[in-house]
Amino acid sequence: MAIHQRNDWYDLTRATNWTPSYVTEDELFPDEMSGSMGIPMESWEVYDEPYKTTFPEYVKVQREKDAGAYSVKAALERAKIIEKSDPGWVTILKQHYGAIALGEYAAVTGEARMSRFSKAPGNRNMAMFGMLDETRHGQIQLYFPHEYCKTDRQFDWAWKAYHQNDWASIAAKHFFDDIITGRDAISVAIMLTFGFETGFTNMQFLGLAADAADAGDYTFANLISSIQTDESRHAQQGGPALEILIANGKKEEAQLKVDMAVWRAWRLFAILTGPAMDYYTPLEHRGNSFKEFMHEWIVGQFERSLIDLGLDKPWYWDTFMEELDSTHHGYHLGVWYWRPTIWWNPAAGVTPDERAWLEEKYPGWNARWGQCWDVITENLIADKEELTLPETLPLVCNMNQLPIVGTPGEEHWDIKVHTIEKDGRLFHFSNEVDKWVFEQDPQRYEQHMSIVDRFLNGDIQPMNLQGALEYMGMEGVAELGKDAHGYAWIEKVKANMKKAS
Amino acid sequence: MAFDLEQKPLRTWSHLAKNRRKPSEYDIVSKNLHYSMNNADAPWEQAPNSPMNMWYKKYRNETPLKHEDWDVFSDPDKLVYRTYNLLQDGQENHVQSLFDQFNEREHDKMLEADWVLALAQLYTPLRYVFHALQMSSTYVMQMAPASTISNCATFQAADLLRCVTHTAYRTFELSTTYPDMGFGVAERGVWEDAAHFQPMRELIEKQLASYDWSEAVVSLCYVVLPMLAEGVLKPLSEASRQGNDTLMPMLIDSQLHDSQRHQRWATELHKVLLADNESNEAVVQQIVDKWVPLADAAMDAYISAIPNSPVSANDAIAAAEKVRRDITGAA
Numbered sequence: 001m002a003i004h005q006r007n008d009w010y011d012l013t014r015a016t017n018w019t020p021s022y023v024t025e026d027e028l029f030p031d032e033m034s035g036s037m038g039i040p041m042e043s044w045e046v047y048d049e050p051y052k053t054t055f056p057e058y059v060k061v062q063r064e065k066d067a068g069a070y071s072v073k074a075a076l077e078r079a080k081i082i083e084k085s086d087p088g089w090v091t092i093l094k095q096h097y098g099a100i101a102l103g104e105y106a107a108v109t110g111e112a113r114m115s116r117f118s119k120a121p122g123n124r125n126m127a128m129f130g131m132l133d134e135t136r137h138g139q140i141q142l143y144f145p146h147e148y149c150k151t152d153r154q155f156d157w158a159w160k161a162y163h164q165n166d167w168a169s170i171a172a173k174h175f176f177d178d179i180i181t182g183r184d185a186i187s188v189a190i191m192l193t194f195g196f197e198t199g200f201t202n203m204q205f206l207g208l209a210a211d212a213a214d215a216g217d218y219t220f221a222n223l224i225s226s227i228q229t230d231e232s233r234h235a236q237q238g239g240p241a242l243e244i245l246i247a248n249g250k251k252e253e254a255q256l257k258v259d260m261a262v263w264r265a266w267r268l269f270a271i272l273t274g275p276a277m278d279y280y281t282p283l284e285h286r287g288n289s290f291k292e293f294m295h296e297w298i299v300g301q302f303e304r305s306l307i308d309l310g311l312d313k314p315w316y317w318d319t320f321m322e323e324l325d326s327t328h329h330g331y332h333l334g335v336w337y338w339r340p341t342i343w344w345n346p347a348a349g350v351t352p353d354e355r356a357w358l359e360e361k362y363p364g365w366n367a368r369w370g371q372c373w374d375v376i377t378e379n380l381i382a383d384k385e386e387l388t389l390p391e392t393l394p395l396v397c398n399m400n401q402l403p404i405v406g407t408p409g410e411e412h413w414d415i416k417v418h419t420i421e422k423d424g425r426l427f428h429f430s431n432e433v434d435k436w437v438f439e440q441d442p443q444r445y446e447q448h449m450s451i452v453d454r455f456l457n458g459d460i461q462p463m464n465l466q467g468a469l470e471y472m473g474m475e476g477v478a479e480l481g482k483d484a485h486g487y488a489w490i491e492k493v494k495a496n497m498k499k500a501s
Numbered sequence: 502m503a504f505d506l507e508q509k510p511l512r513t514w515s516h517l518a519k520n521r522r523k524p525s526e527y528d529i530v531s532k533n534l535h536y537s538m539n540n541a542d543a544p545w546e547q548a549p550n551s552p553m554n555m556w557y558k559k560y561r562n563e564t565p566l567k568h569e570d571w572d573v574f575s576d577p578d579k580l581v582y583r584t585y586n587l588l589q590d591g592q593e594n595h596v597q598s599l600f601d602q603f604n605e606r607e608h609d610k611m612l613e614a615d616w617v618l619a620l621a622q623l624y625t626p627l628r629y630v631f632h633a634l635q636m637s638s639t640y641v642m643q644m645a646p647a648s649t650i651s652n653c654a655t656f657q658a659a660d661l662l663r664c665v666t667h668t669a670y671r672t673f674e675l676s677t678t679y680p681d682m683g684f685g686v687a688e689r690g691v692w693e694d695a696a697h698f699q700p701m702r703e704l705i706e707k708q709l710a711s712y713d714w715s716e717a718v719v720s721l722c723y724v725v726l727p728m729l730a731e732g733v734l735k736p737l738s739e740a741s742r743q744g745n746d747t748l749m750p751m752l753i754d755s756q757l758h759d760s761q762r763h764q765r766w767a768t769e770l771h772k773v774l775l776a777d778n779e780s781n782e783a784v785v786q787q788i789v790d791k792w793v794p795l796a797d798a799a800m801d802a803y804i805s806a807i808p809n810s811p812v813s814a815n816d817a818i819a820a821a822e823k824v825r826r827d828i829t830g831a832a
Contacts, residue, residue, distance in 0.1 A: 002601040004673060012669035012685060013662075016632040018693055022706040030712075032552045055659070055666040056593040063586040070583070105534045105648065108655060112643040115658065116636050128635065128662050131642070131655050136582045139530035146529050149511050159514040162536040173536065173546035181537065182545040182553040447548035466504070475515075476505030 006054055013054065014121040017041050034117040035184025039248045047120030047244060051236045058129055062136065065226050072222045073144060081217050082151045086282040087484040088347035089215045090152075095280075095344040096208070097145040097158035099168070099272055103176045105138030106162070110180035110188045114237065117185035120244070123237055130193075130234040137227050144223060153478035157343035164473030167393075167451045168271075168342055171401035174448070175268045179261050182444070186241055187257055194238025195261025199302035201231045203273050207293040211277065214285040242309050251311070258306070259314040260437050266298075266320060267327075267400040267434070274328025275335060278358065279349030280484070289361040291324045299324075316433045325362055329369045330405030337376075338390045338403075339481035340465075341472060347484035350377070351492040368409040380490050391465060396450045398427040399434035422446070527579040533572045534648035556712075561644045565784045566715040568777045571647035577769045578762055585656050589663065592755050596667065600674075603748045609678040616744020617679055619808055624737060624749075625675065626688040626698060628668040633705045634729065635661035637721050644714040653766040654718075660759035667752060697806035701799035704728075708792070719788040722767040723825055724796045730760040731820035732800030736812040743809060768828045789825065796821065 020028050025041060036044065053061075082090055111130035118124050145158040161169050179191035205228035212221035245254040277290040288296070299321070303313060314320070336346045350358075350373045358365040379387040394403035395417070406415030418429040420438070427446075429435040438445050451468075454460055460471040474480055516533050517524045537544040537557065544557040580588070603609075612620075638658035645651040676684035692698050708720050734753045741749035774781040800821065801814040825831075 002604045003597065004670065004677075009670050009673035012628065012672050013666055015669075015689070016629060016665070018629055018689055018702075020706045021693075022703040023710040027710040028706065032556065055589075055663045056597060059586045059590040059593055063583070063590045066583040066586065102534055102536060106536070108651065109643045112639040112655075112658075115639040116643065121632075124632075124636065125662060125665075128639065128658060131639065132582065132585075132659055135652065135655055138534065139582050142530045143526060146513065149513055151510060153508055153510050156511060156515050159516070159533075163533075163539055170546060177545040177547055177553075182547050182551060444547050444551045447550055448543075448546070470504060474504075476508030478505075478508035478510070 006052070006057070010052060010054065014125055016121045016124070017045055017119070029117055029119055031184070033113065033184050034119060035186035036119050037186070037245065037248075037250050037253060039119070039244065039250070041119045043248060044119035044123075044244060045121065047122045047240045049122045049126045049236060049240060051126075051233045053129060053233070058132070062132070062230075065229065066136070066140075069140065069223050069226045073219050076219045077147070079216075079219075081219065082148055085215060085217065087345060088280040088282050088349070089212075089217060089285075091344045091347060091484045092208070092211075092276045092280050093145065093148070093217075093220065094152075094154050094157065095272065095276060095342075096204070097141055097155070098161035098343050099172050100204070101138060101141040101145070101158050102162035103172060103180075104134055104141060106176055106181050107134040107192065108138065110134075110183070110192050111234070113181075113183070113188050114185040118189065118241075120241065123185075123189060123241060126234065126237050130237065133230040133234050136230065140223065140227070144219065153476070154343045154345070154481075157479070160473065161343060165451065165454075166341065166343070166472040166474075167396065167401065167403075169473070170451055171268065171271070174401045175264050178264060178444070186245070189238045189241040190245075190254060190257045191261035192238075193235045194242060194305075195258050196265045197231050197235035198238065198305060199262075199298045200265045200269055201228060201235070202297040202301075203269060203293055205231060207277065207288070207297065208273070210287045211281045211285055214287060215282065239305070239309060242311065246310055255311055256440065258311060259316070260440060262302075262314055263316065263320075263433050263437055264400065266323070267402060267430070270323070270328040271331040271335065271402055275332040275346065275349075278328065278361070279332050279354075280347045283349075283351075283354050283357055286357070290328055291361065294324050316436075319431070319433055326368075326407045327405065329358075329362070329365065330407065331402065333369055333372055334394060334403045334405055336483070337388065338394060339483065340389065340469060340474075342481040343479060345482050345484040348373070348376075348489055351489045352496040353492075364409075364412075368407050368412050372408050377490065377493055380487055381494065385487075393452055393455055393465075393468060395428060396452050397430040397434055398448075398450050398453075399429055399438045399445065401450055402430070404428060404430050525579065527575070527581055530581055531576070531649050531652055535646065535651070538571070538646055557644070560712045561646060561714045564713055564715040566719075566774060566781050568646070568774065568781075570777075571645075572649065573777075574647050574649045574770060574773045576649060576653050577765045580652070580656055580762075585659070589659075592758065593663075596752060596755050599748060599751050600670065604674065608746075608748055609675060611745050613744040615808055616741070616746055617675070617682060619740070619744065620675060620746075621682050621684060621687065622691060622695065622697070623803070623807060625668060625672040625684055626691040626695075627733065628665050628672070628688065629692040630701065630705065630729065630733070631661050631664040631668060633709060634721070634725065635659075635665065637705075637709055637717065637725070640709075640712075641714070641718045641721060644712075644717065646714070650718075650770065657759075657763050657766075660756075660763070663759070664756055667756070671752075695806075697802045700795065700802045701728075704792070704795040704799045707795070715784060716788050718770075719785050720792040722763065722770070723785065723789050723828055724792040724821075726760065726763050726767075727821040727824040727828075728796040728800055730757060730764075731824060732796070732814075732817040733803060734760070735820070736804050736807055736810055736817055739811040740807045740809070743811070764824060764828060768830070771829050785829070793822075 108131050111127045111134055114127035115124050145155050148155040205224040209221045209225040242254050274290045336348055339346055376388050397404050418432055418435045420427045460467050511518045513524045541562055543549040543554050545554055547554055635658045638654050642651045642654035672685050708725055711717050738750045738753040797818050800817045804810050804814040804817055
């Protein structure tokens with residue numbers, strides 16, 4: 001045999017720990033960057049990544065993947081997806097690229113954190129491939145939407161969103177900086193790769209890919225499913241790190257990080273992916289509901305991987321299950337109502353047929369969120385658009401940075417603000433879990449100012465909605481979010497009313 | 502800026518729209534991506550006094566190298582992810598083909614006995630060196646003040662993993678022909694204890710533990726990487742010819758393509774530093790002066806252990822100095 005099999009020499013690529021003597025182990029791996037919880041280097045050497053690859057295999061496979069993704073894009077450039085798609089689909093593209101592209105690029109830094117500071121040599125090498133993967137995801141998700149800039153000013157936010165203080169930008173950064181860029185290596189391995197990438201990226205990249213293919217956007221479907229093949233490889237870095245922590249008596253610490261990351265990921269996905277799947281995707285192209293996708297990808301698969309590792313379900317699992325029915329409906333209502341403050345045009349998604357679908361997927365939807373949409377619908381029919389637009393900022397949570405929502409409806413009204421008062425400052429939380437997350441790490445969270453705190457501090461001038469919009473990075477009217485269909489859906493409501501009468 | 506009521510779509514990102522020329526793919530996907538540079542008080546969206554914000558404020562924001570607009574830096578090779586893979590897949594096809602064909606012709610059996618010993622002492626332990634420089638490059642990446650600089654460091658780190666991989670492969674292969682020479686088992690001991698590696702290990706450990714970004718990037722790119730190319734790879738390549746090792750020079754040639762690219766971006770970085778702020782020159786010089794003696798000692802010890810080295814330690818030290826002069830544009 002002329003070429004030796006990978007198995008013969010792979011271990012040597014990760015036999016790279018040595019005992020330093022010109023500096024101490026702590027100087028080489030400062031705890032604030034490595035997060036090794038006092039477990040010495042040699043104990044990390046048993047780290048065994050389940051998915052193995054090597055440099056020559058990586059560059060070959062990735063070159064081929066990119067050749068595929070870019071050639072699909074080139075072949076379909078004349079398909080005029082922006083011009084020909086339903087505006088609800090176009091808004092998903094704007095929301096996705098703005099919320100994801102620079103977050104993926106920031107993940108290069110998180111992977112680099114592991115690649116430099118993990119005491120596990122296998123983790124350091126896999127994170128090197130992770131750095132390359134995330135470079136890919138940042139670059140390709142800037143390159144693909146770039147050609148859409150000329151169609152619509154909101155596509156500029158694919159590059160721009162993370163550079164702004166838009167409330168949605170703040171929420172995305174607050175989450176990703178908490179699990180990716182702002183953490184030590186082992187926390188990144190647990191919170192980013194295990195807590196987030198194992199389950200939630202499936203939601204965005206596979207769930208949405210199914211809807212994209214159905215909507216005829218093969219470029220996007222192909223792109224994000226290709227990205228997910230990388231995610232599913234580098235997501236496997238967290239498992240072996242967790243095994244080492246558990247074997248060294250750190251189960252409680254590991255569990256805490258998992259619980260915090262999963263809850264935080266849930267909140268962000270409830271506002272990002274929830275409305276995209278259940279309201280923005282045109283009804284005829286919807287596959288599963290958001291809740292069904294969550295059950296498939298998070299509840300089923302993620303729960304199994306937790307148990308397999310010897311971890312427990314997060315303590316708040318029952319609350320989480322309840323929220324699968326409700327939270328994203330409240331978020332959608334809020335996002336649509338505060339639409340001038342975002343860079344995408346939310347589709348209301350409440351024509352009679354869509355409401356019937358929502359009622360089927362979420363029994364009781366009409367009695368809860370439906371009655372709020374009734375008021376909005378009536379105002380629009382009566383030409384009172386101004387009553388459907390905001391004049392103030394919403395109350396936002398000091399943990400997830402998102403508006404605090406509850407479930408409306410006479411029988412269900414459960415809005416309750418959870419607060420902490422500390423040193424004369426009042427902190428507000430969406431529920432007891434967000435409050436709990438906040439309490440786990442006061443040094444990380446306390447001195448952060450939510451957009452409402454900044455407004456009240458006078459950081460936002462003039463102190464009105466226009467001042468807030470400009471503070472959020474809106475430079476002109478074309479960037480402000482509007483109803484995706486220009487209220488055309490009202491005609492369907494009217495037609496239905498006519499039929500009924 | 503007044504709120505624009507007649508806002509029109511742009512042909513590119515708003516931050517590139519002011520440029521006259523059409524943006525390249527490189528510009529579109531590489532420029533101005535580090536949002537952590539926007540708020541000096543809190544680089545990351547956390548409390549300003551969170552541990553990671555404190556680290557970035559101390560080691561990046563307060564670093565002695567200064568620039569008004571770090572984003573003006575561009576990789577002279579304009580590499581993006583997909584062209585990096587094209588480039589390196591081509592290089593790896595070449596290297597894999599070398600490995601394949603030299604194995605077929607039973608290259609390792611033809612090696613001189615002394616050279617086999619030298620490989621165990623001088624070559625196969627280098628995976629620790631390559632890996633340490635891979636680690637160091639990933640630190641430069643995560644702390645760099647511009648995404649364009651970070652990307653150069655990412656590709657550089659990957660190049661060094663490539664060298665780790667070549668070395669691991671050759672280590673195993675040598676162990677099949679010479680099972681009793683310690684290939685694959687003795688390298689850690691050589692790296693930790695053999696006299697000819699200790700000055701290099703001192704340099705590398707201290708460099709890895711230098712967290713200020715200016716110090717990290719200058720010591721790595723101006724001092725340690727030139728040491729690797731001029732004081733390790735080239736002398737090893739030259740010496741290998743005497744031991745009937747015809748594979749090594751071809752392998753190192755391919756690795757030196759990467760070294761040349763590393764030098765090109767360091768040269769561009771230096772230009773960008775000097776164009777903005779004259780005080781940067783003194784900062785660079787001070788860091789170089791601090792690290793060069795350690796690198797020179799490392800080259801001296803390493804080359805002294807190469808049997809009948811055609812390249813003397815003084816030659817290598819002078820060559821590394823020449824690389825630095827090329828980077829800094831000094832006459």
